[in-house]
Amino acid sequence: MLCDDVKRGVYFFLDGQLGAGQQDFSQHISLCPDCDARTRISGRLRSFFQHRMASVEAPPHLKRRLERTIRAFSTDWQA
Secondary structure (H helix, E strand, O other): OOHHHHHHHHHHHHHHOOOOHHHHHHHHHHHHHHHHHHHHHHHHHHHHHHOOOOOOOOOOOHHHHHHHHHHHHHHHHHH
């Protein structure tokens, strides 16, 4: 495995989707400090974005307001 392969497949590796290539990837990372650092940074970035993009439910008052607006808009279009 080459460093370029690691650059292209790091997120597949972090997701555990490399199948048979997972072992080769792990072995390369354990031998290559640059790829190990790149993989750790990518993992931290991935975790950060997953945490920041977690779904948050809208507050009840916002839901009611949106429902009223949609109903009013829908009524105007039907007339």
